[in-house]
Amino acid sequence: MIPIVKLYDFDRNPLSIDRQNQQDLRTILHNLRSSILWAIDAEEDVIFCKVEDNENNLSKSISYDNIINDLVDQGIYFYYINVECGSLLSIDENIAVVYDIKSISSFILTRPIFNLALSLIDNIGNIENQNWLSFCKILAPDSFAILKHDSHNFKNFKIHVISPFRNVSLFIDEYITTVEKQKYSDFNIHLIDDASTDGGISKFITDSRFSLIENPIRQFALKNIVDTLLRRDFGDDDIICLIDADDILPHDYVFTIINQLYNDESLLFTYGSVRVLGNYICEGTPYSIEEFSTLRKSEWKVSHLRTFRYKLFKEYQRLDPRFLQLKDLNLDFLKMPYDMALLFPLMEIAGFERIRFIESVLYEYRFHSNNDHNISREEQYRGEKIIRNKIPLTKSLNL
Structure with missing residues (x-):
């Protein structure tokens, strides 16, 4: 069972990434840091991070353990789960590559980049010049998403x-x-x-x-x-x-x-x-x-x-x-x-x-x-x- 961590502030309205509010970003990064430290202490290898209160939990129709194990073996450690993007390129019915990301509601973070994420948060510098989407892009250079979607029949080229x-x-x-x-x-x-x-x-x-x-x-x-x-x-x-x-x-x-x-x-x-x-x-x-x-x-x-x-x-x-x-x-x-x-x-x-x-x-x-x-x-x-x-x-x- 993948632990769920919530990066929004319970005392406020759910955070909107689209607003790029700097106080929102501070809250997200603070809570993400706390969640990663908890996962390290609890010896958890994977955490599901929710950025908004209205975000659904992980789909029961996807075998996350098998997919994550395969992707981690290939050096891919961060996966978007619920994301608004300009285009989506299907790999199979559960894996896609996403481009032109507009907002991120939830994602999965795995142990191999826990320390990288902590380092980025601790050295992020002037918060006024930072952007949540660019922060995630550093952690997810492969742009992989795990989500249920229509898998198209593609023509094969040599x-x-x-x-x-x-x-x-x-x-x-x-x-x-x-x-x-x-x-x-x-x-x-x-x-x-x-x-x-x-x-x-x-x-x-x-x-x-x-x-x-x-x-x-x-x-x-x-x-x-x-x-x-x-x-x-x-x-x-x-x-x-x-x-x-x-x-x-x-x-x-x-x-x-x-x-x-x-x-x-x-x-x-x-x-x-x-x-x-x-x-x-x-x-x-x-x-x-x-x-x-x-x-x-x-x-x-x-x-x-x-x-x-x-x-x-x-x-x-x-x-x-x-x-x-x-x-x-x-x-x-x-x-x-x-x-x-x-x-x-x-x-x-x-x-x-x-x-x-x-x-x-x-x-x-x-x-x-x-x-x-x-x-x-x-x-x-x-x-x-x-x-x-x-x-x-x-x-x-x-x-």
Whole structure:
């Protein structure tokens, strides 16, 4: 039985998050702190927090214990229960990802983030500048909700992951494992070993969905990605994901979420929120329409996970058959930054309204000594300057 804790003040009217009243926020945070301390002392692992008096209790038709155990095992520790949101993306009949949250009436908090929540409350600083919804977003970067809802029948798209790599033998097994565990199984992984000198892949791959190309001479990521897109057999609506083979996927629902999002037929491109491996809090912000209008002059915000429909690349190839956008003055493919070189033109062709920023974290980035920004910083700066000075492509009318 999950204990119920009430974060509203019994001596006052039920609190309304929508009002964003600062006294309300003080009361909620004070009571949340007291509830977490009680749960720690009582050795409770899970608490159901009600923010308003009129909020119903947990649904008897949902097996919360099984769902929570599964999600905690995947590093997901906070779940909305009753929430008003702009959109809801179904994972199954009891689990969803929620976006554009307007208000939160109740949620479930689990032991792994009790101390994080206490730390945030104790260090929240000037209450006048704080917001209840943003506080919850820090605790719930995955944006998962457990609630009874209609589970739609989604069309399944083939997902193709392209992962060029070099000298990541210490990390690639973990990457492969997080991909193999994905609940959405209609995918292929295209691994390109770019002349590694550390032994390459240490794990023997038996999964038929994985393929491996081993380059005898280093080509660098951008050319490897373009060659894969040109040489493999992809359908127009197939989804291309770019994942570095030294990074990982944070949970088993990443490909499910991506597939569900692309059931919006107008969608051509996504980018999202990322966290550093070992951290809980994620980073990532969307472009405003004003920033997008001068994309190459704006701050780079295209965080992982980056995905696009294959037909978007085909349209880029039609507009730039010599791939001049991706090359330097000597007409050689740029060595780096590969993401900026390829994704700027794809986004320009897609247009602002057919691109989506994904709030929930779908990617974990690994810092290590062989990261490009550590060993090739000057080459990155050189490439970025060339890329930002290219003439932008215009939105395509053919997509």
